[in-house]
Amino acid sequence: MDVLYLTLSNPELHSTGIYADLLNALVERGHKLTIVYADGEAEKTFLTEEKGVRILTVKVGRQFGVSFFQKGKNLLLLEPKMKRAVKKYFRKEKFNLVLYATPPITFGKVVKYCKKQFGSLNYLMLKDIFPQNAVDIGLIKERSLIHKIFSKKEKELYRASTFIGCMSKANAEYIQKHHPEISKKKIEIFPNTMKVPPYIEKEALHIQTEKLGVPKGAVVFVFGGNMGKPQALEFLVNGVRTMEGYKKAYFLFVGKGSEEGWVKENIKRRTNAAFIPFLPPREYQCLMEECHVGIISLDARFTIPNYPSRTLAYMSMAMPILATIDRTTDLWGLIEAEAGCGLCSVTGDLTSFEKNVRYLAENKDVRIQMGARGRQYLEENFHVSRSIAILESHFPKKRK
Numbered sequence: 001m002d003v004l005y006l007t008l009s010n011p012e013l014h015s016t017g018i019y020a021d022l023l024n025a026l027v028e029r030g031h032k033l034t035i036v037y038a039d040g041e042a043e044k045t046f047l048t049e050e051k052g053v054r055i056l057t058v059k060v061g062r063q064f065g066v067s068f069f070q071k072g073k074n075l076l077l078l079e080p081k082m083k084r085a086v087k088k089y090f091r092k093e094k095f096n097l098v099l100y101a102t103p104p105i106t107f108g109k110v111v112k113y114c115k116k117q118f119g120s121l122n123y124l125m126l127k128d129i130f131p132q133n134a135v136d137i138g139l140i141k142e143r144s145l146i147h148k149i150f151s152k153k154e155k156e157l158y159r160a161s162t163f164i165g166c167m168s169k170a171n172a173e174y175i176q177k178h179h180p181e182i183s184k185k186k187i188e189i190f191p192n193t194m195k196v197p198p199y200i201e202k203e204a205l206h207i208q209t210e211k212l213g214v215p216k217g218a219v220v221f222v223f224g225g226n227m228g229k230p231q232a233l234e235f236l237v238n239g240v241r242t243m244e245g246y247k248k249a250y251f252l253f254v255g256k257g258s259e260e261g262w263v264k265e266n267i268k269r270r271t272n273a274a275f276i277p278f279l280p281p282r283e284y285q286c287l288m289e290e291c292h293v294g295i296i297s298l299d300a301r302f303t304i305p306n307y308p309s310r311t312l313a314y315m316s317m318a319m320p321i322l323a324t325i326d327r328t329t330d331l332w333g334l335i336e337a338e339a340g341c342g343l344c345s346v347t348g349d350l351t352s353f354e355k356n357v358r359y360l361a362e363n364k365d366v367r368i369q370m371g372a373r374g375r376q377y378l379e380e381n382f383h384v385s386r387s388i389a390i391l392e393s394h395f396p397k398k399r400k
Helices: 016-030 069-092 108-118 134-135 145-159 169-177 207-211 233-242 259-268 282-288 308-318 333-340 350-363 364-381 384-392
Strands: 002-007 034-041 046-050 051-059 098-100 121-126 165-167 186-189 219-226 247-258 273-276 293-297 322-323 342-346
Touching: 002 016, 002 069, 002 108, 002 207, 016 034, 016 308, 016 384, 034 069, 051 069, 098 108, 108 121, 108 145, 121 145, 134 322, 145 233, 165 169, 169 186, 219 308, 219 350, 233 259, 233 293, 233 322, 233 350, 247 282, 247 350, 259 273, 293 308, 308 322, 308 333, 308 364, 322 333, 322 350, 333 342, 342 350, 350 364
Parallel strands: 002 034, 002 098, 034 051, 098 121, 121 165, 165 186, 219 247, 219 293, 247 273, 293 322, 322 342
Antiparallel strands: 046 051
């Protein structure tokens, strides 16, 4: 296949993650890859090549570190800039597959142009159901002008997509229910996957955690990744505060995002928690290897079924999961029933949260068993080869 990948995130093919792993796996399978990267920090639009992969960096407005209003404005202006860049650099070429993910939802006109120009199959990896997720947590007012504009963009993107790959069954059911105009044949399950690294038995090291002042013998619960509004960090920090007298558990918050300043400020006075800014991949990995339980947190108000990719990261390290989530997500079924790799409670239920923390902190054998089950489930169900197989299935091999 000749694949054109549209993205807002730096491709960073040398790194790991659900997108980098997928792109590298496509290349390893012999597919030709071209990336169009909308870069809010770029001074100009330019084309480069990295290990046989062409990367077109497109100068657009900033998406991160700006106000919500400015971000929304830049998202709307992004679309025509992306379309012009694709048209200028690749008008005379042919692509079999155009691949892209939400966010953003403003690629509709770009992928529509690609379908007309290249005759491509357009594949949407639905990782974010916007603008409803913003409505759920109060960032956008329902039926407001901005909501109507983005809802129109959402529908436009769905129409321009040949297939919509949903992360889970609940995601697919949500789209079918709220967008009945979309043919069911267009919707399929396309889960988050990764290149599963070899399992390395954890050594009893405390180099990183000792530097942070973690009490010896404490079970380390870690929240790693994006710190934004969807992660319900206020409840999580409140849970940490109420458990300050419980010495068997220690909490680490590692990452960055719109709420990192608030988290840092409210964690610094706690004796059972620490905040660590964003770390380079290798340093982050070393720290995670000294932690015992991975935390997933989602706002209880969500009506859309989120499926955070950090779930896979915890599973890959055979780390049991402590989840405080909404009732809509089918993560509950994955973590407690299907994989049996952790414990869940509803965000806002402080009693259940504390109970789960204590249970995991006081039962080492259970933690080890849960972690092993999560790792096994990941290997069997979320290997990147599954994503490749789904994409390739839409291009059956021609008989000789």
